[in-house]
Structure formats: C-alpha cells, structure tokens
Amino acid sequence: MTVTTPDRVETAAPAAEPTVVSPLRRFWIEFRESKVAVVGLAGCVVIIALALLAPLISPQNPYDLMQLDIMNGRLEPGEKGLDGQTFWLGTDDQGRDMLSGILYGIRISLAVGVASGVLAMMLGASMGLLAAYFGGRVDTLIMRVVDLQLSFPAILLALIMVAVLGQGIDKIIIALVAVQWAYYARTIRGTALVERRKEYIEAARCLALSDGRVVFRHLLPNCLPPLIVVGTVQVAHAIALEATLSFLGIGLPITEPSLGLLIANGFEYMLSGKYWISFFPGLALLVTIVSINLVGDQLRDVLNPRLRK
C-alpha cells in the first residue's frame, strides 16, 4: 500500500487497488445510477467478447479464400447462398459474409484503438508526471510541446504522421499515439500538480526514496482516476480516427481489414443502392464508439471527487 492521506484512498483505490472490496462496490453502486451508462457498459462487454471470440463464433473465416465463393457476391441481407447458408447481413463483392467480416473488423479496430490508447497513456502520463514533478524548465518545455500539439486538430496531425511514416498497422499505431499523448500529459499534469504538494509525497521524499519510485509508486496511483476517464474517451477517439484514416485509404493496409476499410469497400456500391456493405460495419463502429463514450461520461461523474455526494 502506498502512503496516502485517508481522503484520497477512496478515489484512488478502485483503480489502483482493485482487491479492496468496499470502494469498488461503492464505485459500482454509483456507476449504475445511470441506466444509460450501464447499457453502454453492457455494449462494451458484448463488443469486447465479440472481438475476442470472433474466430469461434463467426459463420466463416472471411479471409480464408477457400471458404469464399464469388458466386455469392453482393447478396442482400438474409439471402441464402449457393450452399444453402444464410447471410444475415448480406455479402460483399467477393461473396464474403458481412457478419464475419464485421466480427473480424471489430477485432482489428479494437486492437488498434486499445494498443494506441495504452501506449499513448504510458507516454503521456510519464511526460505529464515528469513535468509536474520536476517543474521549471522541464515543465515549460513539455507543456509548450503539448500546447502546440493540441492547437492542431487530430486529423491534421494524423495526416502529417501518415505522410511522414507511410502506411502499415505499426505506423498507424505510432501516428495515433503521437496524436493522443498530449491529452494524457495535460490531464495528469493538472492532477499531479495538486498531489505533489500533499504530505505523503513529502513523506516519501523524506524517506529518501528515489525520484522514480516517488513518481511511479506514490504519485501515479493517486493521479489515476482522471487518467482513466481521459483514457476511455481517447480510445473511442482513436478507433474513430483509425476508421477515418482507413476509409480515406491512408490508414491500415488492405490485409488488416478494420471497420473503416470495410466501410470504404462498400462505398463504391453505395450509389447502386447496395447499402449493406457499408451500413452494417458503420453501425458496428457507431455502437462501439457510443458505448465507450457512455461509459466514459459516467466514469467522469463517478470518479470526480468534486461531484461526490
């Protein structure tokens, strides 16, 4: 257990010490006050489950060419294929089952969104903590870069990164991290500036603990709640941004068909009235983003100590 003042334990504990039962329970009681947020949470759980179980539950492996039949191309939702199987969400131009395509697509979109979110959080939180803890020149330098970056819209930065790095799944993740880290840095710096002045940090320093230990073992856990809120919202942003880039044809390569690529693929059939190739992947994307945002909204209220009753 870190050295904490009693009033902070409650807010920090759900995130830092999930084993402590009562604050976690209390957190849940407060969270479920909003029914919409519970629906959002359920949505998130379902989507994560679908993404994890995609290979087991999807009717076909959409990227195993042996299972595709071009004769099944562009079937409407609910139509039966040549082998008698029903394509509930229709098929794309190559006879690929859209439902399977979407399940695999969610998997890729989520993986990219979460990976970039976690990496950005690690980078941003370290930078923000450094800025807050050391202050002075370090603070000015880091926060200048953050200010500068936040004054440009995400899509423009993403375009620059893509233009500079080129395409590929790793490069898109790097681009998303580069776009997002500043949000985490600014958030955690604000919290850390307040926490830094508290007695437990002073106590830890008096024990002659190393700077690294004070920052990461003592300061960081107490700055987590706002970081979690920003994290949820940013993951949703990352998923949307990746989908946008992929839709524009400058995101993921064709070998990693995320939801954005599926939508782009259906774009050309849109004008001939074949709506389902774009519509359903878009719906999946929408449900994913809305669910995460709803959870994030409620987390902000629950984890905000100022709103505590």
Place this chain on the structure above:
Amino acid sequence: MTVFLIRRLMQAVVVLFVMSLIVFVGVYAIGNPIDILISPEADQIERERAIEALGLHLPMWEQYFVFLQRAVTGDLGRSFAFSTPALELIVERMPATLELAVAAMGISILVGIPLGMWAGFRPDSVGGRAIMAGSILGFSLPTFWVGLMLIMVFAVHLGWLPSTGRGQTVEVLGMHFSIFTLNGWTHLLLPAFNLALFKMALVIRLTRAGMRENLLMDYVKFARAKGLSTGRVIFVHVMKNIMIPVVTILGLELGSVIAFAVVTETIFSWPGMGKLIIDSINQLDRPVIVAYLLITVSMFIVINLVVDILYSVLDPRVLLKEMKS
C-alpha cells in the same frame, strides 16, 4: 499588446520553421518518386535528366535549403503529378474548401445555438433531453459514415440532392464559388451538413452549459427583478455572456473544420484542398504534401492568433499579458 503580438509572431515563425523541417524530412524520406514519376521504359539519359529537373539528385539537406529559399519567395515547388506550381494548385482549390467550411460553420451556429439555448433553458424537459442525446450522437457518429448515409438517403433513395461535385459555379474576384447559384447550393447542402454535424453537437453543449451557468447568476435575478420579460433577459442579457466562449471555441474550430473537410471532400468528391492532399499522399506527390501542410499550419497559427486577440476584445477581463502562449 505590442509585446504580446511580437512574441506571438516570433513563436509562429519558429513553429512554422520546425514544422517545415519535420514535414520536409519526413515526407522526403519515404518512397522514391523517381520510380513513380519516370516511366520504366525511359532510358538512362532520360532518367537522369528528369532527376536533375526535379532536383532529386542533391543531398537532402541541400534539397531542403533550396526548398526553404524558394518557400520564402512563395515558390513551394512544382507538383510531380500536375507539373504546375504546388502553391497555385492549392490556392486554386482553396475557395471550394473555404466555402464548404464557412457553410458548415453557418449551419452549426444557426442550428446549434437555438437548440443549445432551449436545452439550457429547459434542461429537464423532453425536448432538452432529446437535444442532449442528439448531441452525444453527434459526437460519436463517425463523420464519414454519416456522409455515406446522407448520400444513401438523399441522393440514392430519395433522389433530392446530388451526391458529388460542386455544381454550377460563379466566378467572383477570379475565384469560383458555388454559394451564389441555386444549383451550387443543392450540391453544397449535403457536404456542409455532414461537416457541420460534429460542430453542431459542440455548439449545443457549449450553449447549454453557458445558459445553465448564466441563468443562476445575480445579473439575471436583477434583470428579472426589474421586471424585464423573459425574452429580453435571455436574448439580450444572457446571450451576450454565452457568446464569449462560443465565439472563442468556434474561432478555434474553424481551422479544424478546414482540416476535417478532408473526409467530407473525399466522400462527396468536393474538389477542395482536402481531396487534393489525400490524392497527393497516395501518389507521393511530395511538393504538394509539403505545401499543403505548410499552408494549413500557417492558417492555424493565424487563426489562433486572431482568436486570442478577439478573446481579449470580447472579454476585457482577459489580459493578454497574462496569457503565456
């Protein structure tokens, strides 16, 4: 004020320089335009002549200095693909993008402020809640997907509005605009609405928050105690105070609307700067990429500066001296 301006301008020049360096080095390090631009059937002499004409034989730092020297004089290189000056290419496309951005801004203000005021005035009514739910949706809906759905409904199924292009344009001051013709408006409506959606959600939230905050303030009580009508209190007294944050944010967002136009332009085949940059990235047309990014970055720096100044004019409590950046 003068000190503030000078400091901001110097900062702007530094930012521009750093950005140009990052973009140039980054963009020129990927791919090899020689392979793309020179036909594989060209013989060795033709190849070398083309490399020399494009300046690709020089070491990278030298290419950068040549580029910088020319950039100062307004020459941002020639497009590999179009063989026209990159700057000219972008300036030519700029009116289309600006027109789209301004129309989108207009729609989001005209729709967003009344809705936001209503939601703030009656936060617990059905209407107020519906507006807020709508704004969450507006934030969450991926722009490009909404664009596709708009095309599907209004262009394909209903056939009311065209789905691509700018339609009839009118030449004003040497630039082409669609907003002056009816046909142009029918082309503009869908993309502008698509682009406006996200900002509309933002305006609704800002206005609602401002409304709720201001309604509790003493000056509102005082105005009511004076016996002013609710309409006057809201549309004259409260409105003025709500507008400060809304104007600031909208000013800052104008830039982001221009940047996000990339997506809308691609969907609706709107021949603006955004479509140009996507095409250029795909073709590795490096002078155009660099020129686009530099122009957009400069645009941002100017917009941010203007908003900062406007802010201090609108709200005398903000002292420019106190603003660090």
